[in-house]
Amino acid sequence: MKTIRKHGELLALFLFAFAFFIVFKYGPLYGVVIAFKDFKVVDGIWGSPWVGFQHFQDLFQSSDFYRLLKNTLLLNFYQLLFAFPAPIILAILLNEVRSRYFQRFIQTTMYLPHFVSWVIMSGLIIYFLSPTTGIMADIMGWFGKEPIFFMGKKEYFRSIVVGSSILKDLGWGSIIYFAALSGINPEIQESAIIDGANRWQRIIRINVPSIMPTISIMFILSLGGFLSANFEQIINLLNPVTFETGDVIDTYVYRVGLQQFQYSYTAAIGLFKSLVGLVLILGANLTVRKLSKGENGLW
Amino acid sequence: MKLKKLGNAVLPAMLAAGLLAGCGNSGNGGNNAAAPDASASANTKESAAPSPVEITWGIHFQAPGVVENSQVQKWLEEKFNVKIKPVKVTDASIASGEVPDIFMLGDPANVAAYQNQGVLMSLDPNMLKEKMPEYSKDIEKNKALFQTVTIDDKLWAIPMFIDLKPYDLGMLWRKDWLDKVGITKAPETLDEFEKAVYAFAQKDPDGNGKKDTFGLTGTATSTWSSGFYSIFGAYGVEPTMWHEKNGEIMNGSVMPETKEALAKLRQWYADGVIDPEFITDTQDSYRKKLYNNRIGVIEEQIAKGALPDAATVTEMKSLNPNSELVFAKNPKGPGGDGSWDWGVKSNFVVISNKVKDQPEKLDKLFEILKAESSDEETINMTNLGVKGTHWDFTESGATAGATKFLAGFEKAEERDQAGIRLFSLGNITTQAYREKYSNPALNEAIKTYSSAPRQTDALLFSALPSDGKYKNDLTSLMQKYFAQIISGEIPLEDFDKFVAEWKSRGGDELTKEANEMYQAQFKK
Incomplete structure (x- = not known):
């Protein structure tokens, strides 16, 4: 009681977040039961008949399943491998830039694409990569190379997805690292300079270790969205030729579930995907804790 | 799409x-x-x-x-x-x-x-x-x-x-390009069509000295079929449509005629006549390509292309005043002429x-x-609004014929604000009403240019019991193979591989259902 009175304001603020999670995250969890039912709209969630693991069996036997799982895992893995470090590198590089004005200018222009929706962004990308009118074709022309129709070749699809994510969210993602970098005590830098450390040594020995906790937390958080982060992006870039490498669980769920009313089946796929995501995030947290000897990590 | x-x-x-x-x-x-x-x-x-x-x-x-x-x-x-x-x-x-x-x-x-x-x-x-x-x-x-x-x-x-379907497709040609390459009349046969699109790709019809034009492009990403409807139509098929042949129902995706059409398209692609972007193009983007001197012919709805005041024609004029367009029928090939037809x-x-x-x-x-x-007053109110405020007959003082929307209500979104269209039930109207309010010129154009009812679904687009399970999957399988065959990524012979895969992934089951449904419900 005493603590409640003491931290009243904080608790009141917390209530909003609490309500948000109850209403939008925990409440809808009830609907997950349709993965084990044969859901019909008229019968409602509870009234539809139970079918046990039928949908999961169908899923594992489907010829699409392994292609979807592979595409989803690979795409997200590449995303993590390339798109995750990009903003860190940008922040560290820009941090070294002397001219304040130039630094701010770059930062601001790089935020911009974040505010453009994927529908427009993918239209731009298709246009950039066009073999006849696109800027990429021109650049390749300067080097005497034949233009490639990137959007029409399945082997380029994943690179395009990862590349366009970097292009779009590089600047935005770097904000938090900028903040972390500006929090480093200048005295550490000064004493390092006096000791004769050059720029490169200062980056490796001071900047990177100082922002390591931020990096590991961001890493775990981004794993939380692993497997489900880029539906809008992929659905807008996908075409029949790139299905083989680009069709992921989310686009499949959208196509089959929402457009053909197979809610139960797709709920089963969604549930399975969440399970994979959970295993990954638990694993990542464990790894981070081990590596940092229990200092970092979410819990 | x-x-x-x-x-x-x-x-x-x-x-x-x-x-x-x-x-x-x-x-x-x-x-x-x-x-x-x-x-x-x-x-x-x-x-x-x-x-x-x-x-x-x-x-x-x-x-x-x-x-x-x-x-x-x-x-x-x-x-x-x-x-x-x-x-x-x-x-x-x-x-x-x-x-x-x-x-x-x-x-x-x-x-x-x-x-x-x-x-x-x-x-x-x-x-x-x-x-x-x-x-x-x-x-x-x-x-x-x-x-x-x-x-x-x-x-x-x-x-x-x-x-009379205003959305039936015909061909919309760049008349000025045809003139430039020395073709005097709009192509009517597949051979004439081929000659024209080759000339568009090779003879620099826009006269800028650069090789930056193509004959045509397609829409491989439509949800229901493969694009190039008039070319497939010239061979007497439409991919994904059910066709009746000697009392048997077959799917247009896997018929032998489809392979012939693909061979033709593949040749055109190899010779630089088809825009490589046909894989990502949509109906919207191919209109833009027509406006921007990139391609010389598109498949267009009759209502949007056949009359001088039609949407695409006026848009073209405003963006590219020196251009000229001409509307023509779908080209006649070995299987007659045809295009995607939604039927009655x-x-x-x-x-x-x-x-x-x-x-x-x-x-x-x-x-x-x-x-x-059947009540003229109600139909007018829900479809057109109030006469004199929202709409009027095109000819002033007329009591029948073509109608137009008045200033401020020309766009459907503007009319929505008054509730026009929201409560319309479309073509539930009687024949008599439609005749009274239709545009004779447009009706004439539809009768002239449409290939209907030559090529439509033998089952009138009925849903088969297993459609939900297989149809989308088979359509994307078809699109993937066709795009790759046309662009030369895989050999034409892989069409047979596609047919086998199509059959084993549910196509056989659908064909069986389609035949059963046809026998039971549609056989004449």
């Missing part, structure tokens, strides 16, 4: 639905204030008017969003002594169990999917005859349409028909399962349906 559009629309639509749900309550408050007014005037006509029935009405599916308490809504409420709650129908709103009392669906496949979910009410054909005699008389000659929405021996939707089917009116136990409401709905089908 449909798929992508939907994708782009889903999130905003969900958001909008949420917002509208919020607005709905306050809107109702306003409605209550206005209600005494309406009922008061109703009361003067019938002294003991029963309290108005409340109808939730799924607005026309092309309208992007609900406009509450519009002029047309109030007019309908007063005329039929009802209260209307307009709602936007989406798959998501249906899934959450919010089914309007009356709404429209576009395809027998939608009707089948909704029926399977148990949200629709089955209709008694005799009741239709009794309650909507004018409609029933007109649809008599197209009564096969009833078969397309009959499932388990019951009727689930009110079909509508259309015989139009849309379908469906009624919610919940109305079953509300005879009073059902009566009202049929009263409205009858009026929207």
Whole structure:
């Protein structure tokens, strides 16, 4: 009681977040039961008949399943491998830039694409990569190379997805690292300079270790969205030729579930995907804790 | 195309639905204030008017969003002594169990999917005859349409028909390009077509000295088929469509003629006649390519391309004043001429399962349906608005013929604000009405240029029992193979591999069902 009175304001603020999670995250969890039912709209969630693991069996036997799982895992893995470090590198590089004005200018222009929706962004990308009118074709022309129709070749699809994510969210993602970098005590830098450390040594020995906790937390958080982060992006870039490498669980769920009313089946796929995501995030947290000897990590 | 559009629309639509749900309550408050007014005037006509029935009405599916308490809504409420709650129908709103009392669906496949979910009410054909005699008389000659929405021996939707379709496709050519390369008349055969598109690609028709033009492009990403409809049509097939040949039903995706058409397209691609971007192009983008001197011919709807004041023609003139266009028929090849043809089917009116136990409401709905089908005043109000304010005949003082919308209401979105279109039930109207209000010039153009009814679905686009399970998958399989065959990535012989894969992934099962359905319901 005493603590409640003491931290009243904080608790009141917390209530909003609490309500948000109850209403939008925990409440809808009830609907997950349709993965084990044969859901019909008229019968409602509870009234539809139970079918046990039928949908999961169908899923594992489907010829699409392994292609979807592979595409989803690979795409997200590449995303993590390339798109995750990009903003860190940008922040560290820009941090070294002397001219304040130039630094701010770059930062601001790089935020911009974040505010453009994927529908427009993918239209731009298709246009950039066009073999006849696109800027990429021109650049390749300067080097005497034949233009490639990137959007029409399945082997380029994943690179395009990862590349366009970097292009779009590089600047935005770097904000938090900028903040972390500006929090480093200048005295550490000064004493390092006096000791004769050059720029490169200062980056490796001071900047990177100082922002390591931020990096590991961001890493775990981004794993939380692993497997489900880029539906809008992929659905807008996908075409029949790139299905083989680009069709992921989310686009499949959208196509089959929402457009053909197979809610139960797709709920089963969604549930399975969440399970994979959970295993990954638990694993990542464990790894981070081990590596940092229990200092970092979410819990 | 449909798929992508939907994708782009889903999130905003969900958001909008949420917002509208919020607005709905306050809107109702306003409605209550206005209600005494309406009922008061109703009361003067019938002294003991029963309290108005409340109808939730799924607005026309092309309208992007609900406009509450519009002029047309109030007019309908007063005329039929009802209260209307307009709602936007989406798959998501249906899934959450919010089914309007009356709404429209576009395809027998939608009707089948909704029926399977148990949200629709089955209709008694005799009741239709009794309650909507004018409609029933007109649809008599197209009564096969009833078969397309009959499932388990019951009727689930009110079909509508259309015989002169403004959206039938023909070819829209760059007349100035044809002149430039020395072709005097618009191509009519496949050979002439080929000569023209080769010339477009090779003879620098835009005269800029650069090799930056193509003959044509396609739409490999449409949701229902493969694009290049007129070329496949010239071989007598349309991929994904069911064709009847000597009493047997076969799918256009896997017929031998399809391979011949692919061989031709593949050759064109190899010779630089087809724009490599046909894989990512849409109907929107290929129009832009026509405007921007990149390609010289597109497949265009007759209403948008055949008349001098048609949309694409005027757009072209405004962007590229020196250009000239000419409309022509689909090219005639070894299999005749043809293009994708949606046939006589139009849309379908469906009624919610919940109305079953509300005879009073059902009566009202049929009263409205009858009026929207045969009462000129109601049809005009819901489709055109008020004469003199929203629309008028094109010829001043005329009492029939082509109509036009007046300034301020030229765009469908502007008309939505007054409620025009929201409550329209499309082609449920009688033949007599359509004749009175149609544009003779457009009708003439359709009769001239359309290949219909040469090539349409033998099952009138009915949904097969296993369509839900296989159809989308098979369509994307077809698109993948065809795009790769045309662009030369895989050899033409892989078509046979595709056929085998198509059959084993559910195609055989669908073919069997299609033949059974044809024998049982459509055989003449």
